[in-house]
Amino acid sequence: MARDAVEAAWHRATASGALPPLPEGTALDVAIERPANVEHGDLATSLALRLARPLRRPPAAIAGALADAITVGSGEPIVEAAVAGPGFVNLRLADAAIEAFLDTARAEPAAWGRVDGPRSGRRVNVEFVSANPTGPLTVGNARGAFVGDLLCRVLEAGGQQVTREYYFNDSGAQVRNLGASVLAVRAGDPVPEDGYHGDYVADLASELPAGIAAGAEGSPEAATWETGRWASERIRAGIEATLDSLGVHFDVWKTEGSLHAEGWVDRAVERLRAGGHLYEQDGALWFRSTAFGDDKDRVVIRSNGEPTYFASDIGYVTEKLSRGFDHLIYIWGADHHGTVARVQNAAQAMGYDRAAVEILLTGWVSFVRGGVEVSMSKRAGTFVSLDELLAEIGPDAARWFFASRGANVNIDFDIELAKKQSNENPVYYVQYAHARIASILRKAAEAGLAAAPSLRGSLAGPEEATLARIVTRFPEVVEDAAEAQETQGVTTYATELATAFHAFYRDAKVVDAANAGRSAARLALVDVTRITLANALGLLGISAPEAM
């Protein structure tokens, strides 16, 4: 709203010659900020400061011309525009404009906070988690799951079409190892050195159907593979159930085996060969990754004829892009950063837009329990499963924890602390505000009071004005989140909005039969606050309870 007004003012100022046009290649980035000091106005733009350099003019002069070009007065969305400080233009919004804007939220709550961003309509594939099904998901997988799903939600809010994809290996040596481990436990033998030791292996061993344990052909090798595949699928189904309880649902489960079976890997390798990007050495086939800036070349086909994992990656890129995606996003743990360049290099070598392959790395999570770091080796069987974590702190609190932190920073997660503080967790604070409003609305209904259909004229007092102005910011918060592909801004905003509501609640009596008119107006404002809290939480995949 304010952004549009400032942008329009800019165009008027340049059209009239009051300001010079933007130099070629400079974007008009109208940054709308909230002044640190509320007395400076509702909003401020630092546009003049940002343009001082490209326009080669003093910021104050630009700000002056910009402020002059902003249409102010009654009937306009902005009632006051003033230059302040080094070149800010402080803006004061008209109550009527805010009221009308908030009415649109109540008219169509589902659309409130869905924005038409610059990437609107883009088809994007987001692949995340992708843990091989050799054991249950651990707390180590939690970050990828939440970060991935949160990213998808933010992209969707920005109008993008998102496919959530999970990639796993159902045919490799680990599957055989898993089978051997299960059979060993079943037979009462020690688990092989490189096998899997967790309790889940024993559970699988006891549930393993005799027919599979024996093997279709009766040979031990066949039995091992069959058991491995059976166990792997059981585990995969368990992983899906765990993710389900997190609120994470995948659209596509893709196996590495299918990439080979469908010829994607072979065709991708052929494509690289045709482009002259491959060479043979020491019996292996290498990709000339250094030609694209990598620090060494990478093996695609081993000297024993087996393709590498990297070969599968290459095939997968072509397979994904063949499905019509405009953009691919991978979410990997920070320990995989060494493989980022080679995948992008290969994509570029095959003729794709390098920028279409985006790889986001999540920082490390140190899970700590009572001050002691929890180790997470599936093979050693010493780990905390994601299911256990969720049983202790719940998906809403866990989601908030990851949503409020940057994806690529290392963080400490003390499980005991998270449990102990769970009732003091900001997520409950925000949910409480929502439940409190729901309670107020129920109370009002009992008293025969209804919210006014329109907020027009309802921002009478300073309490209303303050809360309404914060609600108004929501779409811009979502827009920023979609642009930055991050959710921290949303948690910060939700907390701020909850705080503003609690303050409003303290100062303004909402349900008041003695003053039905004012009550109706305040109910309308409280209702749009509730919608905004619910949408902010919904954007994060967190529930918005009617009662707690």
Place this chain on the structure above:
RNA sequence: GCGCCUGUAGCUCAGUGGAUAGAGCGUCGGCCUCCGGAGCCGAAGGUCGCAGGUUCGAAUCCUGUCGGGCGCGCCA
């Protein structure tokens, strides 16, 4: 050794070149005749690791340096 990430309040973390660097938790002090006290109000607490540089302006960008994490396979 080389590469990537990272260092902000006692703790966990926000802060996308802009005005007086914020939140939660913890600590201290107040607020329950009244719509939900999972709440509200206030206080203490900071050389933004350190040193240079870039410019009107740097927690933010650049260089160096110190500390932490992770990588540097014909593993996945």
